[in-house]
Amino acid sequence: MNPQALARSRDFDHRGRAWYADRAVTVFVFIGGTSAILFIGGIFAFIAREGLGFVFTEFDAGEFFGSIAWRPTSALDATYGALALIVGTASITGLAMVVSIPFSLAAAVFIGEFARGRVRETLKVLVELLAAIPSVVWGFIGFSIMNSLIIDIFDVPIGLNVLNAGIILGLMAAPIMTTIAEDALKAVPDGYREAAEALGATRWQVIRKVVIPAAKNGLVAAVLLGVGRGFGETMVVLMASGHSINLPDSVFDSVRALTATIAAELGETAVGSDHFRALFTLGILLFLVTFAINLAADIIMRGIRRKGERGRP
Amino acid sequence: MVAGGAPNGGGASAEALSAKVVVQNLTIRYGNHVALRGLDLSIRRNEILGVIGPAGSGKTSFLRALNRMDEFIPGMEVEGRITFDGRDIRRVRNVYALRSRIGVVFPLPVGLPLTVYENVALAPRLRGVRKGSELDEIVERCLRRAALWEEVKDRLDSLGSLLSGGQQQRLTIARALSQEPDLLLLDEFSIAVDPVTTMRIEDVLKDLKNEMSIVLVTNLVQQARRLADRTAFFLTGEHVETSDTARIFSGIVKDPRTHDYIEGRFG
Known part of the structure; x- marks a missing residue:
């Protein structure tokens, strides 16, 4: 390592490649990890949008849970x-x-x-x-x-x-x-x-x-x-x-x-x-x-x- | 030949007749590794036999062979002959009955995931004790003998694992006693126990000797000196010698390595 690079690596205000790589990985795994929340929320929102429209209009709880027709x-x-x-x-x-x-x-x-x-x-x-x-x-x-x-x-x-x-x-x-x-x-x-x-x-x-x-x-x-x-x-x-x-x-x-x-x-x-x-x-x-x-x-x-x-x- | 009887030596056959356990030419292997080589040793009635030696000397393997715990360890092979009250332990028809007569205390206390009471009541239950009053009595007696009763009598229904380390070790001793064993095996019982508790347990062991044979495997040479009637020295799978504790610690040894070890020159 030449003296210049060494000095940069020890500079408090210099962000090198490793710093950016770390930040990128952090963001990437955060998205991966939290996407489950996104998906479950999304799926529920989607089902609810279609289904709830029915629940609040035609839906008759007595019929739905009580009838076999x-x-x-x-x-x-x-x-x-x-x-x-x-x-x-x-x-x-x-x-x-x-x-x-x-x-x-x-x-x-x-x-x-x-x-x-x-x-x-x-x-x-x-x-x-x-x-x-x-x-x-x-x-x-x-x-x-x-x-x-x-x-x-x-x-x-x-x-x-x-x-x-x-x-x-x-x-x-x-x-x-x-x-x-x-x-x-x-x-x-x-x-x-x-x-x-x-x-x-x-x-x-x-x-x-x-x-x-x-x-x-x-x-x-x-x-x-x-x-x-x-x-x-x-x-x-x-x-x-x-x-x-x-x-x-x-x-x-x-x-x-x-x-x-x-x-x-x-x-x-x-x-x-x-x-x-x-x-x-x-x-x-x-x-x-x-x-x-x-x-x-x-x-x-x-x-x-x-x-x-x-x-x- | 009983505890504290004739010093080392005497007729081997007479010893074989009176001993609790006789081990002949015991060799233990794990694959290619020989953990114990050609051990000849007997455990007398009502004695504490100390087993000392540095790590890897075969002490624990020796204990495992005594109650046939080797069967659950893949790759552990046992050769030679061990008799318990004259019966070859390899030929008993019910290994569980054999184990029920041998109490084991492991180096680290293994509190089963049960209450204090159930830890001690388990062995009696296994052998068929059903009556509550009888179980209560056994539990109290064993806990008292293990010097634990006063500390746990108000929380018999809490989990054994919530006790302190020293208490848990005394609980495992109480559990071993609940088997009413003829032979008690202790494998470095004091590793996780404070010195005061260790002393209390040691007093208990001195008492128990009147009712059973005890094998005390220990890393602490002084512990063997305090407790053992006879002391065996193992070194990397070799049985160096067994002799009266008093003789060994007064320097009368057959093999200079024994002297070096108890003097702390190696190991």
Whole structure:
């Protein structure tokens, strides 16, 4: 370094390349980091602009939440009863959780606590791969394979129903729940396990008495994120549920989901029409519910981190 | 042969009969690294056996082998024979029963994410104690014996991890005692404990010796001198010697390295 450059680098009032590079990077990462706020705000504003117009004019809360008559295309008497759609989504998601919660928690416990070495690494990769399978592929499996399986096994006329969509959605949500639940188990210090083992606890006792209580928040968050995922999923429920407006009496009834309704109908509506705006109202509902679920999961996860940092409950 | 009995030596077979634990030709490897080489050692009934030696001498590996904790450490291989009350520990059918008779106190206190009460009640619960009054009694007795009861009796329901470091270490000792162990393994228990608490725990250990065998792994040579009936010196995986503590510290050693170590000339 020549003496001149050295003197400049030590000059209090001279801003060199490094100073500007630092400033540029700061701005860049700030934009990247805060863009999430922009997007979430933007999306909500967009949905709200279209949907709220409907909410304040045609919208009838009694009809929307109380009627199953979703007849947006009726020329004489269009009605927008979303009850069947809400029940459809809820029943599919509910069944999916019944399938995926025990499945994925068991998988997480096996991968995190029992499997060792190569088995464990292989399983982790496979589960992550499973999580990456496009939902249309799952939908296809529901549509072609599960459909005929259900017809054969249960001797019912149609296999595209709550059972089909629930199982497929459950299998689809399981890998993500497994991954998050396994992370939660991994966050439990090994010292806890060793201490409990040294007391003479069996492996299952260690897991039940020490590891699961310690990982409880993370496990709940995993389940909630799985619920959120199931709730917002579209393609599987469109392809496997039968897509017919119906209050189901049993898991063998076809139903229609909120998401699938939007996906199937939006392309055929006139922009700005009541129907178009009613679909956006469904969007608001979906947005609010998934937002609430994810927020709850996030708050619970933060709870864990804080506990980890301060050693407090 | 009991505590403070004949000095080093004596008939090996007689010792084998009366000892709590007999270790024969114990070698521990982690992959290519040999942590402990050909250890022959016995732990007598009702004695405190001090184990000293610099870091990396195989002390902790030795403790791990005693209650078969090696099974959870990938790559740790144990060869040789260890008997506990004459039973080969590799051949017991229920390893959990073996571990339940061996209490372990780790270098840093591991307060399980449970309340003070539940930390101490866990081991009794695991072995099937259900009755509340019985559990209460065990918890109080163990906490008293670990010199902790007076400090925590009003907050048994708060989390163990909220106690101070010294209190947590006494909690882990209470937890180990709740197993009603025959053998208590302490691995540098005083690392995170203040000197006053250390002295209190040491008094507790002197008392406990009447009921169980204790292995005290320590970095503090003076701690071994204060507590141990016999002292074993390990050096980079080699068992240099084991002898009566009084003899070792009065300079009667078989190997000059032992003398150098306790005099602080290396390590």
